[in-house]
Amino acid sequence: MADAQARDEVVRFTSELIRLDTTNRGGGDCRERPAAEYAAERLAAAGLEPTLLERAPGRTNVVARIEGTDPSADALLVHGHLDVVPAEARDWSVHPFSGEVRDGVVWGRGAVDMKNMDAMILAVVRAWARQGVRPRRDLVLAFTADEEASAEDGAGFLAERHAGLFEGCTEAIGESGAFTFHDGAGREIYPIAAGERGTGWLKLTARGRAGHGSKVNRENAVTRLAAAVTRIGEHEWPLRLTPTVRAALSELAALYGIETALDDVDALLRKLGPAASLVEATVRNSANPTMLEAGYKLNVIPGEAVAYVDGRYLWGAEDEFRATLDELTGPDVDWEFRHHSVALQAPVDAPIYAEMRAAVQEFAPEGHVVPYCMSGGTDAKQFSRLGIRGYGFAPLKLPEGYDYQALFHGVDECVPVEALHFGVDVLDRFLRTA
Numbered sequence: 001m002a003d004a005q006a007r008d009e010v011v012r013f014t015s016e017l018i019r020l021d022t023t024n025r026g027g028g029d030c031r032e033r034p035a036a037e038y039a040a041e042r043l044a045a046a047g048l049e050p051t052l053l054e055r056a057p058g059r060t061n062v063v064a065r066i067e068g069t070d071p072s073a074d075a076l077l078v079h080g081h082l083d084v085v086p087a088e089a090r091d092w093s094v095h096p097f098s099g100e101v102r103d104g105v106v107w108g109r110g111a112v113d114m115k116n117m118d119a120m121i122l123a124v125v126r127a128w129a130r131q132g133v134r135p136r137r138d139l140v141l142a143f144t145a146d147e148e149a150s151a152e153d154g155a156g157f158l159a160e161r162h163a164g165l166f167e168g169c170t171e172a173i174g175e176s177g178a179f180t181f182h183d184g185a186g187r188e189i190y191p192i193a194a195g196e197r198g199t200g201w202l203k204l205t206a207r208g209r210a211g212h213g214s215k216v217n218r219e220n221a222v223t224r225l226a227a228a229v230t231r232i233g234e235h236e237w238p239l240r241l242t243p244t245v246r247a248a249l250s251e252l253a254a255l256y257g258i259e260t261a262l263d264d265v266d267a268l269l270r271k272l273g274p275a276a277s278l279v280e281a282t283v284r285n286s287a288n289p290t291m292l293e294a295g296y297k298l299n300v301i302p303g304e305a306v307a308y309v310d311g312r313y314l315w316g317a318e319d320e321f322r323a324t325l326d327e328l329t330g331p332d333v334d335w336e337f338r339h340h341s342v343a344l345q346a347p348v349d350a351p352i353y354a355e356m357r358a359a360v361q362e363f364a365p366e367g368h369v370v371p372y373c374m375s376g377g378t379d380a381k382q383f384s385r386l387g388i389r390g391y392g393f394a395p396l397k398l399p400e401g402y403d404y405q406a407l408f409h410g411v412d413e414c415v416p417v418e419a420l421h422f423g424v425d426v427l428d429r430f431l432r433t434a
C-alpha cells in the first residue's frame, strides 16, 4: 500500500497540474512546458534523470527510465499525456483551472483525462525512492504533449525521432482503463482496455454539373452528396468481433449468467442492460456523417459538394471499411482520409493482463475485471509503431453516480480524493511486479 506521503502527493500533484493550464486547441496552439517541467522536477527529486524533448517550442515531453531488478525482463512503458481539451469557465460550477479540492473531490480540466494518472505515476515513483523499491522490469515513464490533437508534437514525435528511449519496451499502460463502472444493479465492473478502434476521418467530395436552380439537372452535386451521406449514415455494419471484444462479451455474459452468449450478440447486448455500453460501440465498424458544405446561393446549383464523416474501424476490419466506403459513396462521390490511424489489439491472456487484474482485485475485491476495446484512440496508437502493445490502465475507484465516460472532456470534470488513493495503491502494486 502507498504511504501517507504518496496519498497526500497524488492529490496535490493532480490539483497543481490542473492549475497549469495546458489547453490544447489544436493546430499547435498549446503549451505543455510548465507541466512537463513540473513533472521533471519531481522525477529528478526521486533520483531519476528525466529528458525533456520538444519538436516545437513549448510542446514539451518528458521521458525517464527506472532500472528494474530483472535484467532479462522486457521493459514496460507507462505513459500519460500532459495536455487537456478546452474548458469554458462560464459553463462550470468551479473554475476549470482552479484545481480546487472541495469536500473530498479535486475539480478541474484534466481531473480524469488525465492529470490524475500523471500525478499517480509521480507519487508512486517518489514513494519508491523513499522506500528503496525497485520494480522487476525496467520502466520507461513518458509524459507526453499533444495527445488531444494530432500527437505530432507528442507521442508521434517520440516514436519517430526518439525510439532509442523506448528500447526494450514490449508493452505499455496508459489512459482509460480500470475505472469503476456501476451497472445500476449493484455490480462494480473494472474494464481494462486491451485494444482500440482505428480512426478514419473522411472527406467526401461530390462533383456534378453547375447550373441554374430552375433548370433540369440530373448531375446535381448536392443531390449526389446527400444520397451518399444517407447511405453511409443508414448503413448497418456487420458484426466483427476482435479477440478482446469476444473475451469482453464472454466474461460479461458469464457475470450476468446469460447463456447463448455469442451466437446472437445483439440479443446479448440487450440483456446486459447498462453494461452493454462497455462493448456496444466496438462490435462493428461505424461511420457517422458530421459536417456538410455546399453551395453559395439559393438559385445556383454548385459544381461540388463536400461532407465529412467520422469513421472508426476494428482491428482486422480496415480493408472492409475501405471497400464498404467505396461502395456506399458510389461512382459520383470520391472519398479520402483526412486523418487515419491504426486499430490496436492486445492479448488478454498475457501475463501483464493477469497482473493488472490481480492488482485491481486486491484493492477492489468486490469488483469484476473485464477487458474492453476503446471505441476511440490514445497515444498507444503512436507507441504501437515501436511494436509496443498498449493497455488502458489508469485505476480509479469511483463511487456510484460518477459517470466516468461523461466526465471525459465534460463540464465539471472532477475526481474524488479516494479514487486517487485507490489509483496509487493499485498502480504501486502493479508496477512493482508487472
Ligand SMILES: [Zn+2]
Pocket: 081, 113, 114, 147, 175
Ligand atoms: Zn486523454
